Amino acid sequence: MKKFIINIAIFLVPLLVVGELVARYNHVMSEIPRRFIDSHGIQKYIPNQKGYWQGGEHYWEINSMGWPGELPKDFNNLNVIIGDSFIENFMNPIECHQSNYLKKLMPKYNFMEASRSGVTFIESLEISKQTDTLSPIKTIIFTGPNDIIESIEEIKKINDATQYSINQNTIIKGKMKSPGLKKALYSMKAIYYLYNRFRFSIPKIKKNSKNNSKPSQNKYKKNLSKVKLLLDYVKLNYDIENKLFVFSPKTNQDIYMLFKDNAFNVMLLDNSKDDKWSFDHDPHWTCYGHEQVAKQLKTKLLEDSMIIN
Amino acid sequence: MLFNSLEFFIFLPIVFTLYWLIGNKRIQQQNLLITVSSYLFYGWWDWRFLFLILFSSIVDYTIGQKLKITKHPARRKLLLWVSICVNIGFLGFFKYFNFFVDSLIDSFTFFGSELKINTLNIILPVGISFYTFQTLSYTIDVYNKKLEPTKNFLAFMAFVSFFPQLVAGPIERATNLLPQFHKQREFVYSKSVDGLRQVLWGLFKKVVIADNCATYANMIFNNPEDYSGSTLLLGAFFFAFQIYGDFSGYSDIAIGISRLFGFNLKRNFAFPYFSRDIAEFWRRWHISLSTWFRDYLYIPLGGSKGGTKMKIRNTFIIFVVSGFWHGANWTFIVWGALNALYFLPLLLLNKNRVNTNLVAEGKYFPSLKEIFQMMTTFFITLIAWVFFRADNVTNAFMYLNDMFTLSLFSKPEILPFTILGLLSFFMAIEWFGRSGEFAIQKIDFMNKPIRWSFYILLIILMFSFTGEQQEFIYFQF
Numbered sequence: 001m002k003k004f005i006i007n008i009a010i011f012l013v014p015l016l017v018v019g020e021l022v023a024r025y026n027h028v029m030s031e032i033p034r035r036f037i038d039s040h041g042i043q044k045y046i047p048n049q050k051g052y053w054q055g056g057e058h059y060w061e062i063n064s065m066g067w068p069g070e071l072p073k074d075f076n077n078l079n080v081i082i083g084d085s086f087i088e089n090f091m092n093p094i095e096c097h098q099s100n101y102l103k104k105l106m107p108k109y110n111f112m113e114a115s116r117s118g119v120t121f122i123e124s125l126e127i128s129k130q131t132d133t134l135s136p137i138k139t140i141i142f143t144g145p146n147d148i149i150e151s152i153e154e155i156k157k158i159n160d161a162t163q164y165s166i167n168q169n170t171i172i173k174g175k176m177k178s179p180g181l182k183k184a185l186y187s188m189k190a191i192y193y194l195y196n197r198f199r200f201s202i203p204k205i206k207k208n209s210k211n212n213s214k215p216s217q218n219k220y221k222k223n224l225s226k227v228k229l230l231l232d233y234v235k236l237n238y239d240i241e242n243k244l245f246v247f248s249p250k251t252n253q254d255i256y257m258l259f260k261d262n263a264f265n266v267m268l269l270d271n272s273k274d275d276k277w278s279f280d281h282d283p284h285w286t287c288y289g290h291e292q293v294a295k296q297l298k299t300k301l302l303e304d305s306m307i308i309n
Numbered sequence: 310m311l312f313n314s315l316e317f318f319i320f321l322p323i324v325f326t327l328y329w330l331i332g333n334k335r336i337q338q339q340n341l342l343i344t345v346s347s348y349l350f351y352g353w354w355d356w357r358f359l360f361l362i363l364f365s366s367i368v369d370y371t372i373g374q375k376l377k378i379t380k381h382p383a384r385r386k387l388l389l390w391v392s393i394c395v396n397i398g399f400l401g402f403f404k405y406f407n408f409f410v411d412s413l414i415d416s417f418t419f420f421g422s423e424l425k426i427n428t429l430n431i432i433l434p435v436g437i438s439f440y441t442f443q444t445l446s447y448t449i450d451v452y453n454k455k456l457e458p459t460k461n462f463l464a465f466m467a468f469v470s471f472f473p474q475l476v477a478g479p480i481e482r483a484t485n486l487l488p489q490f491h492k493q494r495e496f497v498y499s500k501s502v503d504g505l506r507q508v509l510w511g512l513f514k515k516v517v518i519a520d521n522c523a524t525y526a527n528m529i530f531n532n533p534e535d536y537s538g539s540t541l542l543l544g545a546f547f548f549a550f551q552i553y554g555d556f557s558g559y560s561d562i563a564i565g566i567s568r569l570f571g572f573n574l575k576r577n578f579a580f581p582y583f584s585r586d587i588a589e590f591w592r593r594w595h596i597s598l599s600t601w602f603r604d605y606l607y608i609p610l611g612g613s614k615g616g617t618k619m620k621i622r623n624t625f626i627i628f629v630v631s632g633f634w635h636g637a638n639w640t641f642i643v644w645g646a647l648n649a650l651y652f653l654p655l656l657l658l659n660k661n662r663v664n665t666n667l668v669a670e671g672k673y674f675p676s677l678k679e680i681f682q683m684m685t686t687f688f689i690t691l692i693a694w695v696f697f698r699a700d701n702v703t704n705a706f707m708y709l710n711d712m713f714t715l716s717l718f719s720k721p722e723i724l725p726f727t728i729l730g731l732l733s734f735f736m737a738i739e740w741f742g743r744s745g746e747f748a749i750q751k752i753d754f755m756n757k758p759i760r761w762s763f764y765i766l767l768i769i770l771m772f773s774f775t776g777e778q779q780e781f782i783y784f785q786f
Contacts, residue, residue, distance in 0.1 A: 001329050001330075001496045001498075003498060004496075004498055004501050004502070007502075008505075011761060011764070014761070014765060015764075015765050015768060018765050018769060019768070019769065019772060022769050022772060022773060023772070026773060028772070028773070190772070193772070194315075194772075195315070
């Protein structure tokens with residue numbers, strides 16, 4: 001028995017070494033950028049990182065400010081774009097970022113992205129407090145009903161996300177979840193791959209079973225009063241005058257209308273006549289999808305006279 | 310819990326370590342640990358299934374005890390029938406109820422009248438066909454006085470629920486497996502290494518061969534109208550390897566894990582795609598089910614001892630029932646009947662036991678005649694697999710109809726060279742390892758660095774060419 005276990009342990013050493021080499025050579029897993037929490041309590045990426053994205057031939061890049069994508073050449077006539085993984089856009093090459101498409105469509109203006117996957121609506125506004133110091137003309141915040149629901153601690157407490165506490169009427173900053181363990185896991189590509197490939201199946205099934213649309217619609221409806229309190233807090237504590245809130249297509253209408261009724265400047269993206277915005281097995285937008293979004297955004301900005309063509 | 314899941318990779322080392330460290334030299338503790346871990350393994354799918362397996366264990370254990378003390382033949386027969394009715398009743402209800410109701414409604418509709426019976430929303434308990442047959446073999450063997458009924462309920466529970474083979478076999482005979490629960494299991498290094506090697510080969514078959522072939526088989530079978538005859542043939546070819554890799558892979562993992570725990574299970578597959586005729590194929594494919602039907606159905610029906618009519622009748626019965634065992638669908642029945650048609654000429658001409666030895670025994674390569682025989686046998690099984698895989702009989706006929714057109718000789722629209730390369734590698738290993746219980750069993754002649762490099766190669770191939778994770782096909786049976 002002892003010999004058996006020792007031999008397995010010895011066998012694992014060359015196996016892990018070869019496995020790691022193969023995993024890295026074949027890019028079986030995407031590289032995950034490392035994060036930190038800045039002095040304002042915002043989770044950002046450690047600046048100047050670069051890594052490959054599985055399934056693509058491109059590399060993602062983190063700029064010197066700790067956000068994905070390139071920084072504009074200068075900060076005059078600046079517009080800021082804030083969002084989650086859709087704007088972070090690791091799955092597409094850098095040319096397909098919103099800032100690049102918008103710059104092409106509106107060359108007089110500069111665009112800067114500040115995005116990170118998993119940001120809540122309230123965290124986007126916290127980020128905007130920082131980017132407001134750059135005096136942007138407009139701040140475009142991409143959001144969705146889930147980002148809004150996840151912003152409220154009383155609906156669902158999420159430790160690693162920044163949330164608004166209705167009871168305490170304050171912002172609770174997110175904490176990093178097991179950063180050491182994540183760093184170790186992401187560094188060992190072979191182990192990370194196996195972890196992803198052979199995930200626990202039961203929680204996955206349970207999670208999937210909740211994914212039907214009816215309960216999630218109810219979730220929004222029954223939490224509207226809490227969302228209203230969140231919006232009241234936002235109006236009091238953030239400058240929403242120069243903000244445009246962009247909602248994803250097919251968004252929950254109750255939430256969208258609540259924003260509209262509360263005098264938020266909103267925009268609803270429309271892909272009803274074009275269903276090719278997303279990847280086949282990933283809801284994120286392709287380069288084509290991003291291009292269409294940028295076109296709709298330009299129209300909205302012109303309509304509202306937020307910019308001059 | 311799937312064998313190819315993270316939870317099983319955590320579950321197995323824990324149970325293995327506890328089994329040999331804590332339970333070592335204490336037979337009751339070992340059996341208790343096996344029972345508890347098997348119930349956990351099975352309950353991972355749905356805890357409600359546990360009541361079924363527990364009830365089945367209690368019924369068959371009690372009947373076994375009663376059969377021991379009952380001398381009166383009629384009463385003994387009654388007890389046997391109670392066991393058969395309970396076990397087959399469960400199977401019939403969970404697996405076949407809706408099929409019979411639907412078929413009845415269809416029959417009435419065919420004759421112009423309407424029958425209103427509602428089908429039920431029944432969940433099919435995973436592996437019910439396997440453990441039902443296993444417990445039935447216990448009662449029948451006790452009834453036939455081939456086996457002494459066990460007094461040890463814990464050992465019996467462990468026998469019924471033994472997790473490595475619980476959900477997809479091999480279907481063990483009580484005469485082989487149950488006595489092993491009464492004996493002290495000792496850790497044997499060589500046996501455990503052999504077991505681990507078989508697990509590795511089984512995982513390779515499942516993760517690399519079956520799951521990759523499944524991707525293409527599904528693509529082609531889901532839209533057959535989009536493809537040429539040659540691609541449809543390729544679809545059937547991929548399904549043949551999917552089902553072989555899937556099921557024999559599961560059997561290898563089950564047998565290998567059992568060896569890690571000191572048990573010897575019966576062989577379930579013996580390189581069936583190297584068979585020279587269909588009779589040989591059926592001696593090499595799903596051996597535990599074929600022999601079960603042979604011993605508990607074919608022989609009691611008279612086997613091949615009667616006249617020609619009886620031979621034909623019994624052959625059809627065993628193949629059709631075997632097909633029906635796989636699932637409540639006419640496709641499986643047609644698949645069984647088609648195999649009976651393949652088999653009958655050999656039986657009637659008394660040529661069903663011509664090829665009982667290993668193909669090209671002692672040689673590196675087969676003769677041209679053997680190659681032709683193997684290819685012919687493989688091709689006719691391929692045709693039968695179309696029925697097995699299709700959603701219904703009409704689709705299967707349409708698939709075959711579209712396949713046997715002139716486009717059969719055109720270049721296939723789908724030609725995944727990587728998968729075909731992997732299949733060639735796999736079949737080469739199987740060919741050169743065909744004299745062993747499993748393909749890489751006799752790898753011991755290589756020295757350690759080469760042997761370990763080969764294991765690493767297999768793991769890296771699993772790592773690099775892993776297909777989309779799929780449940781084992783036979784779980785649904």
